[in-house]
Amino acid sequence: xxxxxxxxxxxxxxxxxxxxxxxxxxxxxxxxxxxxxxxxxxxxxxxxxxxxxxxxxxxxxxxxxxxxxxxxxxxxxxxxxxxxxxxxxxxxxxxxxxxxxxxxxxxxxxxxxxxxxxxxxxxxxxxxxxxxxxxxxxxxxxxxxxxxxxxxxxxxxxxxxxxxxxxxxxxxxxxxxxxxxxxxxxxxxxxxxxxxxxxxxxxxxxxxxxxxxxxxxxxxxxxxxxxxxxxxxxxxxxxxxxxxxxxxxxxxxxxxxxxxxxxxxxxxxxxxxxxxxxxxxxxxxxxxxxxxxxxxxxxxxxxxxxxxxxxxxxxxxxxxxxxxxxxxxxxxxxxxxxxxxxxxxxxxxxxxxxxxxxxxxxxxxxxxxxxxxxxxxxxxxxxxxxxxxxxxxxxxxxxxxxxxxxxxxxxxxxxxxxxxxxxxxx
Numbered sequence: 001x002x003x004x005x006x007x008x009x010x011x012x013x014x015x016x017x018x019x020x021x022x023x024x025x026x027x028x029x030x031x032x033x034x035x036x037x038x039x040x041x042x043x044x045x046x047x048x049x050x051x052x053x054x055x056x057x058x059x060x061x062x063x064x065x066x067x068x069x070x071x072x073x074x075x076x077x078x079x080x081x082x083x084x085x086x087x088x089x090x091x092x093x094x095x096x097x098x099x100x101x102x103x104x105x106x107x108x109x110x111x112x113x114x115x116x117x118x119x120x121x122x123x124x125x126x127x128x129x130x131x132x133x134x135x136x137x138x139x140x141x142x143x144x145x146x147x148x149x150x151x152x153x154x155x156x157x158x159x160x161x162x163x164x165x166x167x168x169x170x171x172x173x174x175x176x177x178x179x180x181x182x183x184x185x186x187x188x189x190x191x192x193x194x195x196x197x198x199x200x201x202x203x204x205x206x207x208x209x210x211x212x213x214x215x216x217x218x219x220x221x222x223x224x225x226x227x228x229x230x231x232x233x234x235x236x237x238x239x240x241x242x243x244x245x246x247x248x249x250x251x252x253x254x255x256x257x258x259x260x261x262x263x264x265x266x267x268x269x270x271x272x273x274x275x276x277x278x279x280x281x282x283x284x285x286x287x288x289x290x291x292x293x294x295x296x297x298x299x300x301x302x303x304x305x306x307x308x309x310x311x312x313x314x315x316x317x318x319x320x321x322x323x324x325x326x327x328x329x330x331x332x333x334x335x336x337x338x339x340x341x342x343x344x345x346x347x348x349x350x351x352x353x354x355x356x357x358x359x360x361x362x363x364x365x366x367x368x369x370x371x372x373x374x375x376x377x378x379x380x381x382x383x384x385x386x387x388x389x390x391x392x393x394x395x396x397x398x399x400x401x402x403x404x405x406x407x408x409x410x411x412x413x414x415x416x417x418x419x420x421x422x423x424x425x426x
Contacts, residue, residue: 001025006156012195015164015174018135030081035103042112044087088117110136115144138197205357210334214342224399229389230282243386265294281392320366329391351381
């Protein structure tokens with residue numbers, strides 16, 4: 001890690017220790033001489049979305065008293081090193097260009113970085129001797145940063161694949177979970193634990209196995225905030241459906257038929273007042289715009305967000321539209337840890353596994369037309385669309401799920417236990 005390269009690119013699967021290695025290495029370098037280190041990601045709604053907490057934890061773990069932690073930065077009191085934290089999407093091109101004095105830029109979760117952000121950032125980090133450090137878990141073969149940097153690296157680029165089996169500090173519980181995944185779902189194991197990109201050859205977006213696993217009871221409770229997705233009926237037998245999700249736990253659905261806009265707004269009002277969700281994402285195509293206007297007039301503008309399934313994706317270089325983006329987030333949610341939980345519902349199962357994917361001429365994920373799904377199912381996938389809406393935009397999740405039985409703990413607790421062991425590092 002200490003050898004000079006213009007770009008250092010580490011990728012791999014879960015529990016490989018990439019972030020820990022980068023954090024520890026940067027803290028060490030920052031104690032040797034004055035550096036300006038920018039910790040970047042595509043979207044950062046809050047400092048809590050950044051690696052600020054990880055760096056603070058490592059400072060505390062090693063007892064590095066020469067570092068002083070502030071809410072929006074970390075300073076070394078001896079060398080003058082400073083860590084700053086920014087989201088690239090929140091910055092316009094001029095603000096990104098203000099990073100030109102940075103010595104080291106660390107891009108965390110680089111699989112989410114758009115090509116546009118990279119094309120602006122790379123020439124901006126131009127100070128003599130400056131470096132760009134990239135850590136990522138790959139999603140697809142055409143991940144923008146993979147294609148731009150790692151697919152054909154030059155001599156100034158250092159690329160390493162790092163997995164849990166390469167990490168000498170990997171907790172035993174994580175090794176157990178990796179082995180369990182390898183036995184039960186080899187394809188998911190290759191992506192989640194071994195860092196392989198997800199296959200684009202299978203036409204089905206969401207596997208039946210991942211949905212069946214999510215139906216198994218495993219989460220007793222969670223402190224995650226409530227997010228509600230509202231898919232509003234448009235035609236005929238479509239149902240207006242509310243989905244309730246708290247982090248890794250989807251608690252259920254409420255479905256209604258043939259409601260007027262005012263009746264839908266009344267149902268939404270009752271849910272907001274009783275359950276206090278932090279967000280209610282609603283489909284505002286068709287009849288939904290009228291419902292949105294009523295709720296906004298009632299003073300719920302801070303909670304409700306209007307979403308058009310057909311509008312431009314947040315990551316427009318990866319997804320054909322918002323619909324594809326939100327559905328793919330369901331797919332990723334089902335494969336991530338701690339394992340999620342869905343209510344056991346055969347209608348929901350049929351809807352989630354019914355949708356097929358393809359890729360457009362730009363390599364972006366695209367879903368088949370909804371009319372094709374309705375022909376196959378004989379109805380609209382209202383529950384699945386409502387679940388997709390809960391993933392419309394990032395919402396900071398401070399919660400930890402409490403899992404059932406046999407000493408199972410969350411990933412956060414696993415790392416916490418690992419770090420309590422003498423001699424633990426990254």
